[in-house]
Structure formats: structure tokens, C-alpha cells
Amino acid sequence: MTTAPEPAFLEPWHAQLFALTVHLNDSGRLDWGDWAARFGATLAVHGLDRDLDGGDDYFNAWLETLEAILADVGAAAPDEAAQLREAWRQAYLNTPHGAPVRLST
Amino acid sequence: MRVKALETILTRKGLVDPAALDEIIDTYQNRIGPKNGAEVVARAWSDPAFRGALLRDADSVIAEMGHYGRQGEHVVVVENTPEIHNMVVCTLCSCYPWPLLGIPPGWYKSDAYRARAVREPRRVLAEFGVTLPEATAVRVWDSTAEVRYLVLPMRPEGTESMDLTQLSELVTRDSMIGTGLPKSPR
Numbered sequence: 001m002t003t004a005p006e007p008a009f010l011e012p013w014h015a016q017l018f019a020l021t022v023h024l025n026d027s028g029r030l031d032w033g034d035w036a037a038r039f040g041a042t043l044a045v046h047g048l049d050r051d052l053d054g055g056d057d058y059f060n061a062w063l064e065t066l067e068a069i070l071a072d073v074g075a076a077a078p079d080e081a082a083q084l085r086e087a088w089r090q091a092y093l094n095t096p097h098g099a100p101v102r103l104s105t
Numbered sequence: 106m107r108v109k110a111l112e113t114i115l116t117r118k119g120l121v122d123p124a125a126l127d128e129i130i131d132t133y134q135n136r137i138g139p140k141n142g143a144e145v146v147a148r149a150w151s152d153p154a155f156r157g158a159l160l161r162d163a164d165s166v167i168a169e170m171g172h173y174g175r176q177g178e179h180v181v182v183v184e185n186t187p188e189i190h191n192m193v194v195c196t197l198c199s200c201y202p203w204p205l206l207g208i209p210p211g212w213y214k215s216d217a218y219r220a221r222a223v224r225e226p227r228r229v230l231a232e233f234g235v236t237l238p239e240a241t242a243v244r245v246w247d248s249t250a251e252v253r254y255l256v257l258p259m260r261p262e263g264t265e266s267m268d269l270t271q272l273s274e275l276v277t278r279d280s281m282i283g284t285g286l287p288k289s290p291r
Contacts, residue, residue, distance in 0.1 A: 008134045008208040017108045018208070019129040023121060026129075032178070036250035040197035047216045054214030058199070063107055076114040084110035092106070103113065 014059045021066055030069065039065045138207035141172050142255060143276035145205060146287075147269045149182075150260040160184060163255070172204045180205065183246060184257040185283075190237050192230070192283030193246050193254045194222035200248035202255050206278060213282065223247070233284040256283040263290050 009015035024030040042065045043052065052058055070076040087103055095101045115121035145167065149156040159166045163180040180202050183191040195201065196219050201209040212218050221229050226243045230236070237243065246254040258280040264272060267290065279285025 008138070009130075010211070013108050015130045015134065016112065016126065018133070019126040020108065020112055020115070020121065022129050023125050024115075026125075027120075029120060033250045036198055036200060043198055043216075051216040052214075053216075054199075054211040054218075058211075058214045067107070067111065070111065070115075075118065075120060076111055080114055081107070081110045084113050085106050088106045088109045088113070 010055060011059075017059055017063055017066070021062070029075075035065075035069070038069060042068075133203070133208055137172070137204060139205075139276075139278035139281065140273070141207075142202070142205035142278070142281045143273040144269070145170065145172075145182075145255075146257060146276045146281065147272035149257055150264075150272055151269060156257075159257070167204065178250075179252050180255055181246075181252055182255050182257050183244070185259045187238075187259075188241060190230075190241050190243050190283065191246060191254070191256045192222060192226055192243060193248060193256060194219060195248040196220070196223060197247075197249065200250055200253055202253040205255055206281060210278070230284065233279065235284065235286060256281050258283075258287050261287050261289050 009018065021030065021035070025032050025035065039062060042061045043058070046052060046057065046061045052061070067076070067078070067081060071078050071081075088101075091101050091103050112121060112123070112126070116123055145159065149159050155166070159182050163182045167180060183193075185191055195213075199209050199214040199219075201213065218229065223245050226245050227237070230243070248254055258276065260272075261275060264275065267275075271290075275288045275290065277285050277288060280287045
């Protein structure tokens with residue numbers, strides 16, 4: 001356990017995921033109490049076989065929770081998410097180094 | 106890429122505004138952090154009426170100071186005294202007074218802290234370098250989605266002549282979580 005200063009987010013994807021979730025809450029599409037209950041439950045499951053260190057493992061649990069909630073409410077179905085994931089993967093592979101990554105469609 | 110996929114789906118459906126996402130990231134990265142909380146603590150140390158109002162109704166006081174707030178969340182300020190040392194945890198996930206302290210550090214989110222802060226607070230405090238007198242009781246507050254706690258640490262001795270800016274520099278993030286004490290004046 002350290003008391004040294006840390007950046008707000010250790011990885012850009014942590015920041016994006018955090019912002020996406022807060023925005024859904026700000027715009028009334030996600031109740032924060034429900035969110036905390038579901039997220040806490042995911043953390044508990046992930047922490048069953050090992051101690052989570054509060055870094056990537058914490059945000060992986062966060063992402064899994066958000067994906068599940070969005071699938072439940074029909075905002076982002078799992079197969080749709082999988083397609084977009086693949087599209088983004090291709091876009092990253094096809095984009096020259098240094099250029100902004102964009103989806104082709 | 107899993108995050109990008111969600112963001113793209115939600116943006117295409119008009120459920121998410123990418124500009125708002127950038128704004129949120131900028132706010133949390135650059136505009137809010139423990140210095141907001143330190144400003145509140147320094148004022149509470151200097152102004153008894155402000156301190157009283159803060160302990161009674163922190164939400165109004167914090168809103169008046171213009172700190173970014175979020176709907177549906179209440180901040181409760183708990184005051185350290187020679188008799189009681191307060192310490193904050195979220196055993197469920199990582200609820201935290203974002204407007205005053207920013208994003209919680211990794212250790213606050215770790216299983217180790219979340220489990221041990223309640224079970225063996227004195228030992229956890231010792232690992233943070235905080236050893237309290239035997240007579241001081243430790244009270245642990247479990248944050249929730251609705252209520253987040255901020256510790257008002259005790260004003261260090263030898264700071265009588267300091268102004269608000271100097272005082273706020275003594276207030277560390279950990280002293281407002283209760284896992285640390287304010288710095289001593291040089």
C-alpha cells in the first residue's frame with residue numbers, strides 16, 4: 001500500500017469506461033444504486049479465487065458489469081458488441097502508426 | 106476495444122454523446138482531486154461556523170463552494186478528535202467522495218483494503234504509518250452509493266499563524282480517507 005501520488009487513471013481505457021458509465025448515469029440511463037450493487041456483486045465473484053489489486057482487474061469487473069447491464073436493457077446486445085469489437089480490432093490493425101484510428105463504416 | 110465497442114454502439118443509438126465523455130474525463134483528470142477536499146478542510150480548521158455547517162450538512166456547504174457535485178449522492182463529514190479516529194472504506198465496491206477527492210487510489214479499490222479495513226483497522230493504519238494512542242477509538246465508515254464519507258482530520262499543532270493556502274497544503278488525500286494524518290508544519 002503506497003501513499004505516493006498517482007494519476008487519476010492508470011490506463012486510457014479505464015478513463016473511457018469510467019466516463020461512459022458516469023455519462024449514462026448523468027443522462028438518467030443508469031441508476032447509481034443499481035450500478036453499485038451489480039458492480040459489487042461482480043467484484044465479489046472475481047475476488048473468490050484471488051485477491052483483486054484494484055488495477056486492471058477492478059476495471060475488468062467494471063466492464064463486465066456494464067456490458068451485462070447494457071445487454072439486459074437491450075442497449076447493447078452481446079452479438080452487436082462482439083461485431084463492433086472485431087470492427088475496432090481491424091481498424092487498429094489497418095491504421096498506419098500515428099494516424100487516428102477510425103471505423104470504416 | 107471492448108470499451109470502444111460499447112461506446113460506438115451507444116453513440117450510434119444516440120444514447121451517448123462523445124463530447125460529454127471527453128468532458129467527464131477532463132474533469133476527473135484535471136479539475137477535481139484531493140485539493141478540493143483540502144480546501145474544505147483548511148476552511149473548517151480556520152472558521153468554526155463553517156466547520157459547524159460542514160458537519161451538519163456537508164452537501165449544501167460543498168455546493169456553495171462550487172465543487173462539482175453529482176445527483177443522488179450525499180457527503181457526510183466525520184471529524185477526528187483525540188478520542189475518535191475515523192477511517193473510510195467501501196466494502197461493496199469503491200464508493201468515494203469524487204467531487205472532493207477525485208478518483209480513488211488503487212489500494213482503496215483493492216480486496217485487501219476493502220476486507221481488512223473493517224476487520225483489523227489498526228493494523229491497516231500501522232501499514233500506512235499511522236499509530237494512534239491506545240485510548241483513541243477507531244471508527245470505520247462503510248461508504249455506499251448514496252452516502253460517501255470525508256474525514257475531517259485534526260488540525261496539526263503549530264499552525265496557528267497559517268493562512269488557508271498554507272493549511273490546505275498540509276492536508277493529504279489519505280488524511281481525508283483516514284489512512285493518514287495531515288503533514289506537520291516545518
